[in-house]
Amino acid sequence: MLALRHDPEICKECPSPRCLLDCQYMEMGEEEARQEILKLARGEDSRLLKDCVTCYGCEEYCPYGNHPFFLICEMREKKGIYTAPRPITNQWINMTQMQGKALVGKLKDVALSSCVLPSLGTMASGEIFAGLSSSMVLGAEFMCPAVHTHFAKMSVLKERLPIVLGNFRRLGVRELICLHDECYGTFTSLAQAYGMEVPFEPVYYMDFLLRRLEELQEKLRPLELSVVYQRPCSNRWIPRKHAVAKKLLDMLGARLMERTYQDDNSLCCGGILRLIGGYKLSDEVQRRNIEDMARTGAEYCVFNCPACQETLGPKVAKAGLKPIHMIDLCKMALGEIPKGEV
Amino acid sequence: MEYVRSIEHKDVVHRCFRCGYCKFPGDYQDFNCPSYKVFGWDTYSPGGRMWLIRAWLSGEIETSERFAEILYSCTACGSCQQHCPFPRFSDSLLKVFEEVKAELVNHGRIPPTVRDYFKAVSVSGNPYKMPREDRAKWAEGTGLEGYSGQEFLLYAGCVASLDEVGQRMARSVGKTLLEAGVSVGILAEEEPCDGSEVRALGEVELFRQLAKENIEDFKRRGIKRIIAMDPHAYDAFKNHYPELGGTFQVFHYTETLVRLIKEGRVRPRKLDARVTYHDPCYLGRRNKIYEAPRRTLKAVEGLELVEMRRHRENSFCCGGGGGNFFTDILGRGEQRPGSIRIKEALATGASILAVACPICAKMLSDASKEQEESGKLQILDVAGVLAGAS
């Protein structure tokens, strides 16, 4: 049985519980913060069980990698507490069920994972992915089950992740370029948190993009565009990779505009918030985020997650910014997508 | 399902729900199935035809003249396949109709006009029974030369070579390409029938024979790239010749025109006119070429392109497909598809109806003559529009 490697002693000794002090959705003082986390670790009831909106922020804020969010998730499930309504939770579990319909391309040592998001697979084409596009997997059999942590169903993840890893092992994949942060975060941070062995080397797709763009240097035309960046929640599981996004934008000649809700103060796209907390919280968070983006006068909003893009894309467009995924931005810099086209 | 007769795709026939979506275009404004529009019985609609085929396969109805008429009234326009809501059934819809026609041919139970068509093509190489030498006449005075290793074969087809309206189009296309400096040659009196309509009418053996002969001939001449005027020929060369051993690079002439305009080799003359474009079934729905003709027309300065309400994948067939330009099973009269289409074109306020298929050109010109307002609408192929209306 997979157990979370959480050390309550670390929380006890923690000089300043940034996990909860920095939380964007819960207000509390230092002592209360420490107490609430310890209550959880002891299996007692805590307001965190009800009030956490699953933005994943605390995974980043904890300087000790003690996985406060995963702990909240475990305790919620233990106590039978739902985040989203029960029928919605079950819908997502059913929707992502393995049904033997996964697509496996012509796999090489290095493969691309499109998770269960076909749009990622579609984007992984052109020069950047030359020779790799067909080495792809798509489907529930290869899905990182991370989304179920939003629904406090760590058990689903624990059941499915070993099967997924087994599928990759059987296919002999040596290196897996994860086109989605949730995949990369699952195969690194979460796997580690549960002591799971990952039979391949996960590669962060933006690292791959950086390398490829360096190789395609001659074809690169600096974009000279002003952009804002929508940092996805799952990037909080792999905070050290946030810098890669900035490096990438720099290389593309995209001017990243400073704004309030950036870096570790980034705001959730609101998609999951809507399912969990209703329209009021979601609308408010989205409004703040988009107003913040619009204030910069940026031309584009760069996304790193198809779910964020689907949720916020139309809304940022209404606010005058063009939505675009990071991969497509790279293609634009190589002239594969005309500038101005989205 | 217990069937007493057999066709290759018999296993999907029972999946038709006879829901009737096949009768309509996407916005339901009128019936889009030419045979249903003309004949009015559900049995002449795609769903009705499909249900009758099921009855025929199971022996509940017998082959008859009417059954044959029902099958051969289909112009193979593909609107039904486009609009059927059952994706795993609709893929085979047209194939079922083709296979049943092939069975009718095998048993000799076909309408006399269809029999005449096959006989004429078999003997004279064209449905009109005209002598082969006549096939060269359209090119006289155009400057086009016989094929002797040029980059492209310019293929005209039976209708463009031998029908008066078709010939006008052939000359216009040929001259435009020649003036643009495209390296083309024609086969003239040696041009064979591509066999597309022979195949659509169910004479599979004759089609195979024609195709194989043509493939051998083309290969012998060293032909690798073909520009087809007729979308039916385009369809045959592109989609049905490869499985018989003939793989050529095939273009419809409008695709060539778009490229030539981009390269500055064709400079359209200014034309202040409102023009509407009729999507041919075999170019549009069947082969998904919607943009090339439109981009060509839009390159003309002063030209205002307006769309008929039924356009692109919703285009209403001119009524000439499925051999009907010759067999005339759909007949004349008010509900004749060509007449309806002319009325639609007039309703846009256009003074020119642009076409990209010699069969469409012929059918629509004929229909136009029978209408009062025929003087208001000029029917021109796309190359003709580039050369300026006269």
Added chain:
Amino acid sequence: MGDILDSLKEILGERWVSNRPEELWYYSRDPGVLEPHRPDYVVAPQTPEQVQRIVQLAARERVPLVPMGNAMALTGLVIPLRGGIVVDMKRMNRILEVNEMARYAVVEGGTSQGALKAYLQEQYPHLRHSLPDAPAGTTIAANVALHGQGRLTQQYGFNSEMVCGLEIVLPTGEICRVGSPSLGPHWFSRGPALPDLSGLFLGWLGTTGIITKVGLRLYPNKRFREVEIFVTDMPELVPEVIYRLTHLELLEDMTVWFQPKPLMFKDNYHVTIYFTGDSQEEIEFKRKMVWDALQEFMDSKDGGFMVVDPLKPRLLEMPQRSVAEFADVPRGGGFEYSGPITLVEHFPRYAQKLVELAGKYDLLYAGTARVISGGHAMMFAISFAFNRADRAMMERVKAAMDEATEFALQMGSIPWKPNFMEQKMILQKMDPVTRGLIQSVRRLLDPNNIMNPGNWEV
């Protein structure tokens, strides 16, 4: 018989009369599960006068008449149980008039739903009619004649309640106008404030005459149309959910559906809520009202709104083609459904019954309910898909449907568009005085018993 053929050809012209095996085979059946019966002739009239002459001939010769639209009721109502003449009304497909201010249209007896939709879209884009989800080729007259429902039924009742005038050829051959058209040129009422004769023709399934014109109410067509789906796994909550939503008096269509496949729908009941508006403000206001109305269920975690964007294009399509797609799920091109009209509070019991029947008869099912006039009733559709190539499966569907109808009658519901056997079950259960009245009306209007015989008969 030869005389009848000649007479029909004389009335319609040779082209529009057929007794060929092909037409006789096709027009003897519908896409449902019932046995076919051969007609003697099929005719396709184009004018009310032609219809009149056909009826007069049939009355004289005592030949049965069966009017038909697109035959998509699926309960065999167009099957000529006693032979005779099938009258294919679809050549009479014009839109005769639209009165914009009064918001009504007058159409012919064979005008299709699609034709009216397309016409309004082009000529009167701010007007719409209550479009059912049946395929677009189905006719308006047939739909109202069997008390069909559509997108505006939640707001305004059955589509038959939207009729505002009728022209019928009576079984004795007279052309009769009903409602305001009987007094003048305006088609604003099917009855009130006169004695409401429309009740003699709506719901009679073609046994009291042939409809040649229908006046149909039109309604405002707003710029935007939006949808939300509320999901719960507790069928017993559904009536309360509907009650709260209908209390808002703000919404367009409301349907509840559940089906075991695709997997993402398993074990859940989905309430699809449509609303319209002319501005984003109106839309957002309505959306908030909808969410607020159901907040309590979200707080208790018993229900919530699902992500709807990927499904939107299909959900917003009118008519929804995916309804027809259900027919091909078992790769067989058929489905049959029984859709009793009943109280909304019966939803959990009907849901349970459907699952029970599907299990008992080993069938693929889908359950759909449509709310009628603000929750005064609902139509609960028990649907089973079948493979037309599998006779045994079709028999099981028939048996399941029969049981469904028995259940419906036990619940005090009204089986909707019943087939001739279900009609008998209904008449048997019915109050004898009511039954007697139905019989009297039929005898009065159709003394020769030529109109769709075998239907509404004890």
